[in-house]
Amino acid sequence: MEEAMHIKRANKMPCKNDRKSYLQKVMLTRMGSFNSAPKINNVDSQDDSLEIPKGLNTTELLKHVKHLRGIHQPQLLSRYFIKPSLTSDVTDGLRSLKLNTVAKDYSVASTLPNHIRVLQWNILSQTLGQNNDGFVRCPEEALTWENRKFLIVQEILQYNPDIICLQEVDHFKFLQTILGTQNYEGIFFPKPDSPCLYIEENNGPDGCAIFFRRDKFELKNFDTRILEVWRVQSNQVAIVVNLAVKSTGKEFCVCTTHLKARHGSLLSKLRNEQGRDLLHFVKQFCGEKPVLICGDFNAEPTEPVYATVLSGKQLQLASAYADIKAERDECNNDSAEEHKANIDSSDDAQTRSAEEEEADAEHVQLCDDKVIKSIQCEPPYTTWKIREDGEECHTIDYVFYTPEQFKVRNCLEFPRDDEVGKNRTPSFQYPSDHFSLVCDFELLDKQ
Structure with missing residues (x-):
């Protein structure tokens, strides 16, 4: 080697x-770790002493974990949905007019059986975040597992998602225990050569996980895959599940993945090949069922893998965040340029090589109108951090869906510059360098 x-x-x-x-x-x-150091094959055991009182509902559990973290600790960063809540005055006014339909609070998860809230999030591997990732502006105490783990639980449970797709999970047992109290069932699949295993005091390998509400869905079957590049296994993985809505019997598939990281034209090609393999895997498993694909793709919208996903004839996918923003803003060029200007105006904004910029520009020219419009409508960032080599602020996380059989109804907005804070993430107010993506879907009757 x-x-x-x-x-x-x-x-x-x-x-x-x-x-x-x-x-x-x-x-x-x-593609793998291939470290010269020997592997340290620890198991997921750091949370074995965790005890959660039985019978807590979600509100009570959130209060409990806030207490465990410390009531004097900084509060979790607040966020809002793109389609906001209506004020009580407006709702009362509609009721006084005796209208048949009262406008709904768009930010509250719907309880209708075919309405599905999905949370996608790279939660940041504890082992890598504390030892490898070089978050130079994040206080060491903010990176500890004792500080982060309860913030992770708060971020997930405050939105009451029906389905949770996670990456960089290296404390699956903790999540399984605490989410299990709220009726979630989980599946975990580790990377075959996780870089965590080369670091002392690791808690086992990192990987991907999917959780779903077992009171709302029946798990029909699932599959896992180590993604391939030119028929060679890589170090990236995917999970796909086939779920049925218990009250209606409607089936759909959910997939989560985490593609290869790092910049450069070669890595961009590798991610594109991983994307091709992922689509083939999902299509073989799902057949004609509607699909949700969530993940950290480590690729900006201008990279080839983004167009590969959206242009694939087999699945015919769209991007949830791009579509909901297009609906809200009609995706005019001014708003897209305004978002870009907000990022470029940062003193420490990430700079990219001329080679990468040129390659992306050439790729965009080859994209069809659907892909170009989607690129313009993606949020300006899903991750914002400061590492040893500078500031990184870009969009690399996505929720893709089948638009013929799903309608995207709402998405969680990303915080503003001043809300994130000058030291960016992770921080005492947010436990990961990636922001969660939360999308509300309606599962439609097949046309």
Whole structure:
């Protein structure tokens, strides 16, 4: 393996097959951890002493975890839905007019059986966040598991999601225990060569997880996959579940994944191949059922994998956040430019290489109108952090869906610059470097 780390291009331009072989070899050295240090195969045991009182409802559990974290600790960052709540005055006014339909509070999760709230979130691996990720502006105490774990629970449960898709999970047992008290069932699939396992005092490998409400859904079946690149297994994984709404019998599929990180044209190509493999895997499992694909794709909308997902003829997906913002703003160029200007105006805004900018510009030119419109409507960021090599503020997390059989009704807005704070995330007020994505869907009758 050491020899593979020093592979260099030949002086002559490689032919297509040579280039593919070269990229496969490089990919094998970069897709996993492949650390020279020995693995430390710890198991998920750090939360074995956790005790949660029985019989707590969600409101009571949220109060309990706030108390466990410390009542004097900074409060969790507040966020709002794109379609806001109506004031009581407006609601009362509608009632006084005796209208048949009273406008609903759009920010409250619907209890209708075919209305489904999905939460997508990279929660930040505890082992990596505290030891590898270099969050230079985050206080060490804010990165401890004792501080973060209850903020994670608060962020998830305050929105009452029906389905939870998570990445960088290395404390699955904790989540399974505490979410289990609220009637959630979970599935976890670790990375085959998790970088956590090369760090002392790890809590086992990190991976992806899906939780769902067992009182609302029946799990019909599920599958897992180690994503492949040119028929070679990578270090990234996916989970897909087939759920049925208990009261109506309607079935749909949910998938979560976490694609390869890091910048560069080679990594962009690898992510695109992982995306292709993911779509093939989901299509084989789901058939004609409607699909939700959630994940940290580690790719901005201008990267090829974004167009690959939206342009795939097999699944015909759309992006929930792009669609709800297009509906709200009619996605005019002014609003898109305004969002971009807000990010570019930051003194520490992330800079990208000229090669990456040029490659993305060429790729966008090749996209169809549907993809270009979706790119323009994506939020300006889903992750905002400061590392040793600078500030990173961009959109890399998504919720994709089948628009013919799902209607996106609402999405959770992202906090403003001044709300995030000058040190960005993670922080005492937010436990991850990624913000959660929360989307409300209505499962439609097939047309």
